[in-house]
Every structure is written in C-alpha cells, then in structure tokens.
Amino acid sequence: xxxTARSRRKTLQVNxxxxxxxxxxxxxxxxxxxxxxxxxxxxxxxxARVGIQSGxxxxxxxxxxxILKAVMIDVIRFNTERLQHAVAAAPGxxxxxxxxxxxxxxxxxxxxxxxxxxxxxxxxxxxxxxxKDVLGLRSVYEQVWLDVLTAARKExxxxxxxxxxxxxxxxxxxxxxxWYDPQGPMSIAQLVDTVLGxxxxxxxxx
Amino acid sequence: xxxTARSRRKTLQVNxxxxxxxxxxxxxxxxxxxxxxxxxxxxxxxxARVGIQSGxxxxxxxxxxxILKAVMIDVIRFNTERLQHAVAAAPGxxxxxxxxxxxxxxxxxxxxxxxxxxxxxxxxxxxxxxxKDVLGLRSVYEQVWLDVLTAARKExxxxxxxxxxxxxxxxxxxxxxxWYDPQGPMSIAQLVDTVLGxxxxxxxxx
DNA sequence: TGCCAGACCAAGCGCTTGCTTGGTAGTGTA
DNA sequence: TACACTACCAAGCAAGCGCTTGGTCTGGCA
Numbered sequence: 001x002x003x004t005a006r007s008r009r010k011t012l013q014v015n016x017x018x019x020x021x022x023x024x025x026x027x028x029x030x031x032x033x034x035x036x037x038x039x040x041x042x043x044x045x046x047x048a049r050v051g052i053q054s055g056x057x058x059x060x061x062x063x064x065x066x067i068l069k070a071v072m073i074d075v076i077r078f079n080t081e082r083l084q085h086a087v088a089a090a091p092g093x094x095x096x097x098x099x100x101x102x103x104x105x106x107x108x109x110x111x112x113x114x115x116x117x118x119x120x121x122x123x124x125x126x127x128x129x130x131x132k133d134v135l136g137l138r139s140v141y142e143q144v145w146l147d148v149l150t151a152a153r154k155e156x157x158x159x160x161x162x163x164x165x166x167x168x169x170x171x172x173x174x175x176x177x178x179w180y181d182p183q184g185p186m187s188i189a190q191l192v193d194t195v196l197g198x199x200x201x202x203x204x205x206x
Numbered sequence: 207x208x209x210t211a212r213s214r215r216k217t218l219q220v221n222x223x224x225x226x227x228x229x230x231x232x233x234x235x236x237x238x239x240x241x242x243x244x245x246x247x248x249x250x251x252x253x254a255r256v257g258i259q260s261g262x263x264x265x266x267x268x269x270x271x272x273i274l275k276a277v278m279i280d281v282i283r284f285n286t287e288r289l290q291h292a293v294a295a296a297p298g299x300x301x302x303x304x305x306x307x308x309x310x311x312x313x314x315x316x317x318x319x320x321x322x323x324x325x326x327x328x329x330x331x332x333x334x335x336x337x338k339d340v341l342g343l344r345s346v347y348e349q350v351w352l353d354v355l356t357a358a359r360k361e362x363x364x365x366x367x368x369x370x371x372x373x374x375x376x377x378x379x380x381x382x383x384x385w386y387d388p389q390g391p392m393s394i395a396q397l398v399d400t401v402l403g404x405x406x407x408x409x410x411x412x
Numbered sequence: 413t414g415c416c417a418g419a420c421c422a423a424g425c426g427c428t429t430g431c432t433t434g435g436t437a438g439t440g441t442a
Numbered sequence: 443t444a445c446a447c448t449a450c451c452a453a454g455c456a457a458g459c460g461c462t463t464g465g466t467c468t469g470g471c472a
Binding site for chain 1: 428
C-alpha cells in the first residue's frame with residue numbers, strides 16, 4: 001500500500017482503531033496478540049509489523065502492557081457504543097435480546113475479532129490494577145445485557161436467572177471465535193437465531 | 207504434610223495426576239499455568255513449588271513444553287474415561303445427554319479444574335506438532351459427545367445440528383470456570399439442569 | 413559388600429527480553 | 443531564521459529465561 005492510499009483511509013481500521021501512528025501500533029499488536037498470545041509476542045515483533053524500530057514503540061506507549069491495555073480499552077469502548085445503539089434501535093424486549101446476541105457475535109467473529117480474542121485470552125497478562133480499570137469499562141457493557149435480560153425475565157420471555165444466563169451466553173458466544181467460519185455453510189443470522197433459541201423460554205417458542 | 211502422609215495417599219491428586227515425582231511436577235505446573243499462564247510461569251516457579259532445583263525438572267521432562275503437553279494429555283485421558291463410563295451407565299439418550307453435561311461441568315469446575323483451564327488458555331503455547339498429538343486424543347472425547355447428540359437429534363430431542371450445538375455447549379460450559387463458585391448459591395445439579403434446558407428442544411419440555 | 417540407577421543439587425551458559433539512551437530528520441509556526 | 447514538536451533510528455544494557463553440565467546422595471538388589 002502506498003503512503004497516499006494509507007493516509008486517505010483515515011477513520012477506522014479492521015478493529016475499530018484509528019489510522020494514527022498509535023492506531024497502527026494497536027492494530028498490529030491486536031493481530032499479533034491474537035496469533036501468538038501476549039507473552040509470545042515481542043515488542044520487536046510489533047515494531048516489525050508496523051515498520052519501525054522496537055525502541056520507537058516506547059515513544060507512543062510507556063510499556064508493552066500499556067499496549068495491551070489500550071487494545072482492550074479501545075475494543076470495549078467501540079463495542080459498548082455499538083451495543084447501546086443496537087439496543088436503543090430495537091423495538092421490543094425480544095428484538096433487543098436478539099440485537100444483543102447479534103451485536104456480540106459481530107464483535108467476536110466480525111470486525112473486532114482480533115481484539116476480542118485478546119480480551120479473552122490475554123486477560124491474565126494484565127496487572128491487577130489494569131484489570132480493575134478495564135473491568136470498570138466492561139461493567140458498562142455488561143449492564144446493557146443485564147438490563148435487557150431482567151426485562152425479558154419480567155415479561156416471562158426467559159426462564160433462567162439473568163446473571164446465570166448471561167454467563168452461559170458469554171461462553172457460548174465467545175467460544176465461537178474458535179470455530180465459526182464466515183465463509184462456511186452457516187450464516188451469522190442462522191447462528192444468532194440458534195443462540196436466541198437457546199436463550200428464550202421453551203414455552204414461548206411453541 | 208509429612209512424608210508418610212504424602213506417600214499414603216498414593217493414587218489420585220487434585221487433578222487426576224499421580225503422586226510420583228513426575229506427578230508432583232505436573233500437579234504444580236497445572237496450578238501455576240492456570241494462575242499465571244504458561245509463558246509467565248518459569249521453570250524456576252514450578253521447581254520451587256515442588257521443592258527442587260529448576261535444573262532437576264529436566265531429569266523428568268525434556269522441555270518446559272513437554273510438561274505442558276503432559277498436563278494436557280493426562281487431563282484429557284482422565285476425563286475421556288470418565289465421560290465414557292458415565293455415558294455407558296446412563297439408561298436413555300436424554301439421561302446420556304445429561305450425563306455428558308454433568309461430567310463436563312465436573313471436569314471444568316471440579317476435580318480437574320486447574321488442568322482444564324490450562325487446556326483452554328494455553329493451547330496456543332503448544333507447537334503445531336504437539337497440538338496435533340493432543341487433538342488426536344481430544345477427538346476421542348468429542349466423538350462421545352457427537353454420538354449422543356446425533357442420537358438425540360434422530361429422536362427429536364434436540365433441534366440444532368449436533369456440531370453446532372456441541373460447540374455452543376463447549377463454550378457455555380468451559381466459560382463456567384471463570385465464574386462458577388461451588389460455595390455459591392447455585393448447586394452443580396442446578397447448573398446442569400439449566401444447561402440441559404438450553405440444549406433440549408423446546409417442544410419436548412412443554 | 414559392592415554397585416547401579418534414579419533423583420536431585422550447584423553453578424552457570426548463551427540467548428532473548430522489555431526498555432533506555434542520545435541523537436536526527438521533517439514539519440509547522442512566529 | 444529560529445525554535446519547538448513529533449516521529450523515529452541505532453545501539454546497547456540489565457535482567458531473566460530455558461536448559462546444560464558434572465557431580466553427589468540414597469535405596470534396593472546381587
């Protein structure tokens with residue numbers, strides 16, 4: 001890609017990260033962290049993918065862990081915003097629930113796939129203090145889910161305690177990044193419906 | 207613990223691993239890999255927990271990765287056997303399905319919790335050749351699941367394609383090791399029923 | 413009693429790691 | 443022209459890593 005072409009595409013990259021020098025580092029780091037894990041990825045790997053020297057990374061980030069944290073924060077912010085919009089736009093509780101599932105699947109197997117995998121698999125690499133910071137943002141995201149699930153329960157749409165259901169769905173959905181193939185025979189919409197079918201109270205489906 | 211007490215408990219430890227010198231290393235390694243991840247755990251950490259020098263580890267294992275591989279293989283063998291027995295003992299397809307879920311939850315939040323977490327989170331640390339070896343064993347385990355799910359579908363007990371359902375359940379179940387607390391308000395039996403309720407065809411529950 | 417094999421120690425090698433340092437090129441502003 | 447600022451390079455340091463080496467101790471068997 002030429003420098004001109006690169007500077008023209010200036011808003012969002014593959015995973016909701018800007019095309020600034022900083023953004024390019026985050027984008028490269030997210031891919032590498034996903035491919036090899038955080039610890040197996042060296043700062044030299046990241047620098048090489050960006051096309052700079054390893055020392056130059058520290059002009060943009062104070063430490064390797066700051067890069068990891070920034071990847072996580074960016075992807076949570078991006079996905080929280082998307083989730084909130086999708087829920088606001090959906091007409092009823094059932095539609096809101098479907099929107100949540102669709103949104104989260106989109107995050108995990110679609111545009112923010114790389115960074116989301118990092119969030120799950122490299123969590124333990126963050127220091128406790130940084131974990132706490134990231135969890136704070138994460139809880140906003142989770143609250144959107146819990147509000148809808150609580151409403152769904154009041155309406156008798158679901159049978160299971162919202163906290164428990166949310167956690168089972170988190171697992172089912174996030175695991176899909178290990179197997180789901182967008183080019184495969186199953187469409188995302190089909191997968192959304194399947195997951196929705198698992199979540200919703202049996203009798204409401206008859 | 208005295209040496210006498212240790213040698214008396216001679217068969218299985220916390221995670222289905224023997225109480226030989228080799229077994230003690232595997233047991234310590236499983237805990238540490240789970241607590242800190244594979245890469246962040248040094249051979250010195252493992253040796254210290256066992257109470258030997260780091261170099262002495264290499265009298266029992268050729269490399270650090272061999273330790274990881276051995277942890278994975280042992281836990282898969284142990285759980286495959288348990289799964290097979292549980293399925294054989296269950297009377298009908300519905301009972302077999304319930305047994306599968308119960309067994310897997312037991313593996314993940316019960317006795318082999320540590321090693322199972324390692325299996326999920328440190329997978330990428332294995333070389334491709336070792337991944338292939340471990341996958342070979344894993345496929346035996348998965349086949350037990352698929353056989354039951356295929357039968358369940360023929361009987362109209364489930365609605366979803368076995369492959370897809372298995373993967374959604376894998377995620378939902380394995381994620382529970384991040385949140386389920388055996389001392390908490392929810393019993394394992396309740397959790398099993400909840401998961402079973404999600405798997406089984408809606409109309410069959412009415 | 414002599415011997416051997418398994419289990420372990422003490423020391424350290426060679427390499428990679430995250431990160432620091434001192435300096436340079438290019439750009440915008442006054 | 444002078445200055446400031448951002449982005450970057452080239453070189454390398456100190457620490458920590460997986461693993462090796464040569465040797466010691468001990469229990470069991472011939």
